[in-house]
Amino acid sequence: MKTSARGFTLIEVVVTLALLGLLASMAAPLTETVVRRGKEQELKSALYQIRDAIDAYKRAFDAGYIEKSLNSSGYPPSLQALVDGVRDVRSAKGAKFYFLRRVPRDPFATARQDDTGGWGLRSYDSSADSPRDGEDVFDVYSQARGKGLNGIAYREW
Template identity: 50%
Template sequence: MMRSSVRGFSLVELLVSVAILGLLASIAMPVVELTQKRQREANLREALRSIRHAIDAYKDASDHHRIAVDNGASGYPPSLLDLSSGVTDLNSPDGPKLYFIRRIPRDPMNGDISVDAIKSWGLRSFASPYDAPRSGNDVFDVYSTSTEVGLNGIPYSEW
């Protein structure tokens, strides 16, 4: 009597395995997308905090007469670039410049990577109202230009 020593999986076993893997993948995909969105939101919060802190430090330096400010100007930086490129310290004109942030972070909600990090943000001047932000002669605040809504139900542009 001959014994068959063929080992392996039957077609039915392979189909069941593929079906189970497909089901697990379809369950895991929304969890992965949610995790990625949470990470981008955390990056947005950190970027906004960093830029806003730098803007406040610039304003504080101008209030303490460490930065030259045009007569009648608000004392906020004229552009985001001024925060990272440095300005002359009036207390030490021959000394090092004042830097308020190492680099301007990119808006993580702006999907267009061809846009420069500075231009990825919406700018609000000191003279513009909160509910209708627009750019002007200075940078009072920044906001995300994304039209998406966060997991908390608030649009990213209002964070």
Template identity: 50%
Template sequence: MLNVSRGYSLIELLVVLGILGLLATLAMPMAEMTVQRERERELRRAVWEIRDAIDAYKKARDTGAVVESSPSHYPPTLAALTELRDDARADRLGQPIRFLRRVPRDPFAPADLPAERTWGLRSYQSEAGRPQPGVDVYDVYSLSDRVGLNGVPLRDW
């Protein structure tokens, strides 16, 4: 009878480990790109949500639903979008209005900052190419210096 030993040799184990290491090395950039893509998707969604709320606030000011003392019809701060207000129009007097439940965070901002401070603010009076904060919030942008997968800096989204 022939006595055959079962198992793997050291060389077979090293070849398998080498192949697994190579596959892991190839998979890492794909995993990093997937994480980047998801964060960019969150950023796009957050910017759209805030911009929609700013537009709704302006429309409410234009129609008289929101009454403020400032001459601008845009919100004075991002926090103003989350405040519960009473509708000032006669046909809807006293009905509550809120434009955002909470200010979304910029997913590329440091985690220790409050959500409101993760955004760059552009006033209505500032130029699009050089956004500056002012007495109102006309637009928001990411403060990140990173470039998106599409080649456009995140600040310009």
């Protein structure tokens, strides 16, 4: 009695491996795009949170809840001031206003302990074209190089 051996030929194995390699090479760029899109969503959300907190600080300053000085622009002196809180001058008990629970990190920045979340800071007296830090924080921007999937540089978001 003759028994036939069953199995795959070398050509079938090579073709299968070639197809798997082709599928993997197509999936890698898609995965990279999905990860990048996620980081861009985090960046957008973090910028919104910080800018919203800066605007809330300015509104509280203009309404007279925060102590005013002659040379103050009404914007927070640092991002950390939004977390640490400022004293409500109208409160007899010395209550504080808190604008952020923590300073969100820039998802594209390298993590360091001594920085302000990896953000570039723009003061009130600097132009939008060449932002620089100063006595207050008027706006924040990402210091990441490169452009987003929408074609706009990260630092212009």
